[in-house]
Amino acid sequence: MRLPHKTLERKLFRDGYRFVLGVDEVGMGCLAGPVVVCAVLFGRKFFKKTHKKLHWLRDSKLLSPHQREKFVSELLKEKGLKFQTARCLPKTIDKINIYQSARLAMRRAIKKLQTTHYKLQTIVLVDGKTEIAGLKIPQMAIVKGDRKVFAIACASLIAKVTRDKAMKKYAKKYPNYGFERHKGYGTKLHQAQLAVLGPCKIHRRSFAPVAKLL
DSSP states (O other): OOBBHHHHHHHHHTTTTTTTEEEEOOTEEEEEEEEEEOOOOOOOHHHHHGGGGGGGGOGGGGSSHHHHHHHHHHHHHHHHHEEEEEEEOHHHHHHHOOOHHHHHHHHHHHHHTTTTTSSSSSEEEEEEEOOTTTTOEEEEEEEHHEEEEEHHHHHHEEEEEEHHHHHHHHHHHHHHOOOHHTOOOOOOOHHHHHHHHHOOOOOOTTTTHHHTTT
């Protein structure tokens, strides 16, 4: 298995950047709940060290919930890492679409990281084919970045753990849908319960499986 590596980040630091910011989102294809974004800011010192406990860190989709939480716990111990999360709720998703909502959340998460040193030679690495519109700092879009680039994989993990915790809370507020199990994705269980109970407030009404029940 090829793991995300730190090659790109180290090259960018050699090129003169002082900070690298990785961005990724989770929850794009869900029928319910928010889309959640994490932006992770790294300085040079982080990439000068070896991190044995982070060696097998990879894209959140390739890890079990226990593994994800373990890696995030280790990441949060690192002093050379700062992060922020942001989300767009179903109401916004239904209004401006899921892609624009994810991009809006990305801009929000990045803006939260703005500090006195933030704009000094910082580059944003974003997962996907396109750069984030509206940013006035250098950026690089990387297809399958969460599987290739360490900084983006870290953002993927923190976003996933953050969203899963939110969906577990929603499960208590809206019981019987099974949000604690499927986290809002369109599993057979979710769609079966949706057909019986109808949509709740956190369902995305613009998504076809939900819209046909309205």
